[in-house]
Amino acid sequence: MSNIIVLPILIPVLAGSLLILLVKKHRIQRFMSGLSAIATLVASLFLAVYIYTNDGIAALELGTWPAPFGIVMVADLLSVTVVVVTSLVGVCCLFFAFRTMHRERERYYFHPLFFFLITGVNGAALTGDLFNLFVFFEVMLLSSYALIVIGGTKFQLRESFKYTIINIFASMLFLAGIAYLYGITGTLNMAHIAERLDGLDEAGALPVVAIVFFIVFAMKGALFPLYFWLPRAYYGAPIAITALFGGLLTKVGVYAIIRTYTLIFTQDVAFTHHFLILLIAGFTMLLGVLGAVSSFDLKKILAYHIISQLGYIVIGIGLFTPLAMAGTIFYYFHHIFVKTSLLLFSGVVERITGTTDLKKTGGILKTHPSLAWLFLIPALSIAGIPPLSGFFGKFALVLESLQEASYLIAFVAMFVGLLTLFSMLKIFINAFWGEQKHTNKQAQTPIMDVLAPVLPLVFLTIIIGVGAQWSFGFSMEIAEQLLDPSIYIDSVLKE
Amino acid sequence: MEYLIFIAIGVLFSVGTYLLLCRSLLKVIGGFMVISHAVHMLILTMAGLNTGSAPLVDLSGSDSTDPLPHAVILTAIVIGFGLTSFLIVLAYRTYKAHKTDDLEKLRGADNE
Numbered sequence: 045m046s047n048i049i050v051l052p053i054l055i056p057v058l059a060g061s062l063l064i065l066l067v068k069k070h071r072i073q074r075f076m077s078g079l080s081a082i083a084t085l086v087a088s089l090f091l092a093v094y095i096y097t098n099d100g101i102a103a104l105e106l107g108t109w110p111a112p113f114g115i116v117m118v119a120d121l122l123s124v125t126v127v128v129v130t131s132l133v134g135v136c137c138l139f140f141a142f143r144t145m146h147r148e149r150e151r152y153y154f155h156p157l158f159f160f161l162i163t164g165v166n167g168a169a170l171t172g173d174l175f176n177l178f179v180f181f182e183v184m185l186l187s188s189y190a191l192i193v194i195g196g197t198k199f200q201l202r203e204s205f206k207y208t209i210i211n212i213f214a215s216m217l218f219l220a221g222i223a224y225l226y227g228i229t230g231t232l233n234m235a236h237i238a239e240r241l242d243g244l245d246e247a248g249a250l251p252v253v254a255i256v257f258f259i260v261f262a263m264k265g266a267l268f269p270l271y272f273w274l275p276r277a278y279y280g281a282p283i284a285i286t287a288l289f290g291g292l293l294t295k296v297g298v299y300a301i302i303r304t305y306t307l308i309f310t311q312d313v314a315f316t317h318h319f320l321i322l323l324i325a326g327f328t329m330l331l332g333v334l335g336a337v338s339s340f341d342l343k344k345i346l347a348y349h350i351i352s353q354l355g356y357i358v359i360g361i362g363l364f365t366p367l368a369m370a371g372t373i374f375y376y377f378h379h380i381f382v383k384t385s386l387l388l389f390s391g392v393v394e395r396i397t398g399t400t401d402l403k404k405t406g407g408i409l410k411t412h413p414s415l416a417w418l419f420l421i422p423a424l425s426i427a428g429i430p431p432l433s434g435f436f437g438k439f440a441l442v443l444e445s446l447q448e449a450s451y452l453i454a455f456v457a458m459f460v461g462l463l464t465l466f467s468m469l470k471i472f473i474n475a476f477w478g479e480q481k482h483t484n485k486q487a488q489t490p491i492m493d494v495l496a497p498v499l500p501l502v503f504l505t506i507i508i509g510v511g512a513q514w515s516f517g518f519s520m521e522i523a524e525q526l527l528d529p530s531i532y533i534d535s536v537l538k539e
Numbered sequence: 540m541e542y543l544i545f546i547a548i549g550v551l552f553s554v555g556t557y558l559l560l561c562r563s564l565l566k567v568i569g570g571f572m573v574i575s576h577a578v579h580m581l582i583l584t585m586a587g588l589n590t591g592s593a594p595l596v597d598l599s600g601s602d603s604t605d606p607l608p609h610a611v612i613l614t615a616i617v618i619g620f621g622l623t624s625f626l627i628v629l630a631y632r633t634y635k636a637h638k639t640d641d642l643e644k645l646r647g648a649d650n651e
Contacts, residue, residue, distance in 0.1 A: 222582070
């Protein structure tokens with residue numbers, strides 16, 4: 045029965061391969077693409093329910109090779125939730141792309157690449173093997189390199205070369221880190237590594253290896269000071285692709301940090317977690333939001349906000365207590381919903397006005413009230429206004445950093461929250477209020493068809509906010525499972 | 540033997556880093572290729588340079604070399620091959636669109 049763990053990886057990879065063959069047939073391609081995306085979502089929901097009702101964790105040994113020798117797939121509560129959310133965001137972005145993606149771009153293998161990206165993200169979440177994690181990262185990144193340059197405008201070519209090089213360099217460091225860890229432990233299975241490192245008195249070279257891995261994941265997850273590639277690289281691509289990247293790609297880097305820093309690198313918590321991660325988290329939040337405050341372009345502001353929100357997510361790993369981890373998990377999912385919907389809404393604004401420059405927009409509230417009010421929900425949510433989801437994540441993180449006497453990080457988090465609200469209001473005032481700057485013909489642009497795919501995400505940010513009792517309880521369960529690595533180790537090594 | 544290879548890895552890494560910091564697109568790609576070789580050698584060396592027999596299963600249990608690094612490196616080489624070919628095409632397209640391969644000139648305008 046645990047064979048179903050491979051379904052969320054298998055369906056997209058098969059769909060992607062099939063869609064390469066169908067690339068000339070426009071209608072069939074779209075139909076197959078939509079169908080497979082929904083099938084992936086259903087399979088991941090099925091997997092999530094199965095895992096939740098069966099001890100909360102299951103491992104699958106591929107080719108029935110016993111655990112430390114063969115490759116294992118592990119589905120615990122965190123990874124299945126990541127898989128479900130990934131598939132959901134995938135469906136929303138895909139249906140949004142149907143309505144907005146240029147036909148020419150779609151013809152250049154948008155659909156196959158999209159599914160390979162989903163394969164990579166789902167695979168990275170479900171694998172229990174460090175080298176396999178690298179492979180799935182590469183699957184995801186290779187398709188992202190191709191997706192980000194799809195269309196081939198001058199801007200895209202210029203920025204995606206930098207994006208590609210920085211990520212490839214990070215991948216090489218990832219391999220070097222794997223080499224070091226293999227030299228120390230002699231295994232690549234994450235549970236086995238954790239077991240061998242457990243009870244080690246002398247940390248030895250491990251903090252160094254931990255930092256190598258942190259640099260790698262920070263580069264992919266766009267944390268301070270390695271975030272410089274993000275705003276421009278994300279700016280050039282079509283909005284459906286940017287939203288997919290903003291929601292998923294950087295989060296995979298953070299997922300890898302959560303996984304390795306709760307399972308493997310727990311020898312020197314005082315240095316790696318309390319000092320290094322907290323410091324990075326503070327700077328990431330602050331500089332990201334300052335970038336957003338200084339920009340005057342809708343897409344660029346939102347891209348900078350990805351960075352500052354990643355800082356919030358990382359705080360909880362730095363504090364390393366159950367409540368803080370739960371806050372991190374909650375914020376992680378909140379951020380995926382909110383950021384994807386905000387980026388997709390900015391695409392709708394671009395569709396109406398033809399620009400994302402805030403100096404050239406205005407008065408959309410009068411002509412398209414539904415868009416304006418829908419935009420306001422995730423915008424307030426990201427700024428942390430109750431009862432929307434952003435509030436509860438921030439509340440838990442700030443509360444726990446006060447309890448842990450990390451006053452500075454609590455202060456920075458609240459200050460950044462204020463600046464976030466400021467830049468969200470800047471968007472709202474300049475794009476939606478004020479004089480109507482788009483033509484009357486543009487005011488007639490129908491938008492209901494592009495708003496519909498975003499609705500589930502907006503709905504979810506309200507639901508997990510209003511139903512925080514339930515959703516935060518679930519995050520707490522995930523956090524407790526993460527902070528007890530023996531659950532993971534025992535389930536993989538069957539002891 | 541290990542020390543010699545570690546020195547070689549160090550040299551490859553520094554050469555690769557130098558090339559990565561060059562202004563020409565092609566040299567940057569070359570830098571990536573050199574670094575990837577360095578990393579593959581690092582994996583092999585970190586796993587231990589054994590002098591055992593080939594890791595074929597004859598169930599004798601006698602000392603054979605660790606087969607895992609070879610599998611890992613092979614996979615990494617294949618991925619590196621894909622990345623290199625993609626990068627070369629990307630660099631060529633960038634060169635054609637911008638009429639330059641100087642990264643200094645590919646910074647972009649300030650007011651975008």
